[in-house]
Amino acid sequence: MNKFKWFNAQNIEEALERTNATVSDAINRGSADSAIIKSGGIELLDFIKEGIIEPAEIINIKSIPGLEGIAFDRTAGLRIGANTTLADIENNGDIKLQYLALHQAVSKAATPQLRNVSTLGGNIAQRTRCWYFRSIDHPCFRKGGTTCFAQNGENQMHAIMNNGTCCSVHASSVATALLAYGATVEITSRGGQKKDVSIDDFFVNPFTDIRRESVLRRGEIITAVNIPAQGKNVKSWYIKQGERASFDWALADVAVVVELSGKRVRKAAIAMGAASPVPVRSKAAEEFITGKDINATTAAEAGQKAMENATPLAKNGYKVDLFKTIVKRALLESV
Amino acid sequence: MQDDHQKPRQELPKKGLSRRGFLKGAGLTTAGTVILQGGILGAEAAAVDKTLGPDAVTIQLKVNGIQRKIAVEPRITLADALRDKLNLTGTKVVCDRGSCCACTVWLNGKPVNSCMTLAMDATDAEVVTIEGLAQEDKLHPVQEAFIDHDATMCGFCTPGMVMTTAHLLENKPNANLDDIKHAIRGNACRCGTHPKVFDAALAAVQKMKKS
């Protein structure tokens, strides 16, 4: 690791004043003078250890009081501070009861040891685990290079949709659940301005801007994630399939949130991670299942619809089948 | 210095430090305001003197019950600080990326990857390493069970396995096989001790019930 300075921020303003780069900035514009914000630090340390960034200063925001915690209110919904660890989310009773798919997604993320440290803010702001992107030896588009090695290379883990430019997939499986619940990300910027960004808008597709995966800019910080209250008849389920059951990144993951009227689906959100460069909802599947009962036939059909626009690459065609199956199963399990 | 770890460690809070005061009672917006006010008030104080490093900085932490002062560059991980500065080499670095948990130590009562924790983040913290798990000469029941059930082979994953398992049993005395698998799901072993680790952990549950 390179030498860097350390700054314990006591408040958000202080942190935002000092920071001059996000990880994405540092990767693309050089990091010699960059001062980067760190919460849990897993992601940041990973990049530094790989030599992909060499920040001049780390601004520790773990030291900022009040940035962690979970508050649940039946009408206002759920608010999770950005510094809240995944372990605290996993162990929260309200979340287990009211936001089952989120609980499931969090408890399947990383390892227990990492969940004790990783924060929600860091988790959704993390960069793709594409093995080319993570390799200092592969100057890909996302690192300011001139090619996507995965397009014609080892793309077995990669995107099966929206994959024409860069076929990486977003790493956060927690985000898949947040997307299905219609969460918003609270971003605070210099001067204390806050904005709530819908999670749909939080992630950035590579064809929009290949050098970043979220709208987060320097001088901004995630302060919380808010999730609306879910009605009484809302059910949810999350399924993650990695190569290993013990701990792994998702080859495919699906979060389903359905609002029922009797047995009939009134509203559905079907979110897929590891399908596209950013987590996506399948409008086709959602529209199909809305107004219908969920049963083996309709669930399977919804799975088919979810993959209507799939454009698999040479080595990841199996992921299409995988998604069809887990969309189906998540729908069936949700009720 | 080498003998420090043989001294008894002090009792640690089992659940670690949690700041559950967050947002409780106070309205959400209020908390946000408080933060911002703090920020404004603190702006003047945020002078250069608050920046530490990049050269060695002296930090304090409690390791295995003993208050220690060490000089570390901010880039030094907790694992390296323990191994190189305190000669506590029981903590092993294997993957160096948080994917194998061989470097597991308890940081404020919670098992974490010391290879992915900067020593700075352990400032004023309580750390327990494999060397500090036994109380004087009395092994932790998990350590005893690992010996009795041949749960070590090369032994390189063992410190991490033991620290993870011991933490589980301290917090969940009735742990079953599924709990054990969930707890050690991130701990890599290349020799294949897992079946014996399962046996040992289950035996330790019984042992701890009796004691």
Place this chain on the structure above:
Amino acid sequence: MDKKTLIMPFGIPGHNLTQIEREVPADEPPAWPVNAELKEVGKSVKRVDARAKVTGQAKYTSDIQLPGMLYGKMLRSPYPHARIRNIDTRQVERHPGVLAVHILGKDISMAGSKDESADNYPEVKYIGQPIVGVAALNDNTAIEALKLVKIDYEVLPFVVDLEKARMEGAPLVFEAPVEKEASDGGEEIEKGLSLSGNVRGPSRGQPRGDTQKGFAESDIVIERTYVTQVHMHNPLETHGVVVDWKPDGMLIYASTQSTKGVRDEFAQLFGFRKSQVRVITEYMGGGFGAKYGAGNFGVMAGHLSRKSGRPVRLMLDRKEEQLTAGFRPNSVHQLKIGAKKDGKLSAIQQRSYGTAGVGLGAGVGSIAQNMYECPNFATEQYDIFTHFSPGAAWRAPGAVQGAFGLESLIDEIAESLNIDPLKYRDIIDKSEVRKVERQKGAELFGWSKRKKAGSDPGPVKKGMGLAQSSWPRFTHLDSTAEVRLFRDGAVEVRSGVQDLGTGTKTILAQVVAEELGLKTEDITVRIGDTLFPDGPPSGGSVTAGSITPAARNAAYQAKLKLFRQIASKLDTTPDKLMTADGKIYVTGEPSKNISFADALKQMRTEQLTAEASRSDDYGGMSRDDLGSVQFAEVTVDTETGFVKVDRIVAAHSCGRPLNIAQIESQINGGIIHGISYALYESRVIDDQTGQMINVNFDQYKIPYAFEIPDIRTIILEEYPAKSSTDAYGIGEPANIATAVAVTNAIYNAIGVRIFELPVTPAKILDALKRA
């Protein structure tokens, strides 16, 4: 040499146990009875070093800190193929905290600072090939310093893919074969196997009979191609050393499977006598076959230590380990087997290709040649060179790849002949050991409940399969142990042999305790140090079979010496004395005894020592094998393609079992490696850059808790009457059959065969679509 005759147990208790007469060297100890009659041997004795391991006190090479020690790091080639025009290290030498810089030449023993010139630079043939090393005050400084090295490369075309490397016109890894090159004497030198392009071979092993004729006489002939992946070792402790060079010798801490091998290479390279080089491996974090020899990193550390005058620690990081420290080569294995209607095999023909990068050794072993009765056998095994780091031996090298093909095809032939695969082995396998293992294993496993292939209803299907293994009983005769008795009561066994985590320390203590009538915990084990008599390298499952007889023999000789000293004190002659339960007795007069500890107090000298070596196998060397049978049950999700191994039953033999718990542990390990080979692990190389891209534990998938099935082992006691302990290793046998037992079970679940490892969801879904 004087000889004597021993009557020894021979065969399998409960099956065919009998006695056999063996002529053995006169100084060998008497034969031990079967394990049931022994006190320490054959029991689940606790590991003697377990406490050190569970408390973090065990010091591995990577934990060694010597006064003034520096940290070494190496700069490695980023290119798979390049010529080096120039290396500029001037900036590095001036970098604060750097105390030595060294450039490796073609001949790394000779390359000092003076002959570092372009002519002496090696041609780079793989990514990760080390070039420059630095020793600095800490790791981070060393890494920083290496960034200041300037190397001018001429980048050359490369090939890393097995199939592409075989093609005509592929970039050559090795140019101009040395065939027909004249020696100084003008004669043509030995050719070796031919090299054509990057294809070298074939190696034809030991063919027998006439396969053409055999196939013509067959009622059924099936030919298939089996493909296996590259499998990384990934011991948790990486390769590495701490080297302290002094003008009069070297001290080396090494994470190695062969202390004496490391010693000999350092001595040869640095111009010392072997006695001037001391290698220590007290604790070692796994090797699995890859940790042999000094290693380029070791030699680099040696040069850096010599130049700086300080000890240097150089451990590979995980990326370096995966990039450069060896792997099990992949294989493309074409196998053709002919059989008669009654199942008897009439011909086996195999051809294989594999790549060990720039190295050799990518064959599929000799399991197809050895395991079953078949009069006609032929093999052609080719090595394909690629621009990648060299492979290394990996737990049953060749046999694991070979078994995947052989045991898949035997299963398929049984199916075609409508014979149960278990019963089919009874027809073609002459091994008594495996026969018993099949019976016992099938019963414990519940083989009779196996259903017809693919017959489970629903999308999630269960299946059962089995496979067998064969591994020769190897021993290494240059294996010596010393037993020392101390007047203060200590009993020590010493040898250079190392404990990789297999439990060598404990079994040595057990056999010495047994011989002396003591308890295992009474014995102090000092091994892994070349100051002690040479032990065997640990590879090929030779350790237990090589060093435990030596240790027992040494204990026996020490005991006789002690008897000679104390016989008069018990008013008897030495030949009347015996040991048991911590005492020395007069045979036939149990009241006349002295405790072992008291006997030691009466020794004439402070210490008494005896040394002994592994003798030749009793009854002559033979090529019989260690056999095993493993059964697997799997669940296959046909909608997602995911496979889970639910349980394994493994029946194994390893001669006289010495420590049941440790053998179980090793079998568990072999099985888990096998499952991982079957389902998870695979090196991924990007063909565009030649880089390995899953070069970490994050993307290179080894199994964790939820991937581990329920494992039951059956350890068959079996006495071949070949040495004073009659013990053999279990490391390799445990690893051979698992993967193919799993794939045979997958077939049984889904009714479709998979011919390529690892069996990923993609392959299952693809196979189901094709079916």
Place this chain on the structure above:
Amino acid sequence: MKEENHADQNVCAYLRAKNPFGTLEGGGNPWLHLDTANTICWCVKSQGPIGPDARYVEPARCVSGRSCYTSPEFS
């Protein structure tokens, strides 16, 4: 087989091989039973399977006449 039996050869002092089959009968000459398709060979001088002459290392080729050859007598 014949072409791989090197019992009669003076192989280079710097050749090493790890071949389980070779240790069957002990002693210091593992290549007596060598089947290089299943054996890892390396050169001590270069610490790898690429010899100092940039050619590959195997017992049949690491013999007198090769430019980097060292007779066992002089090692």
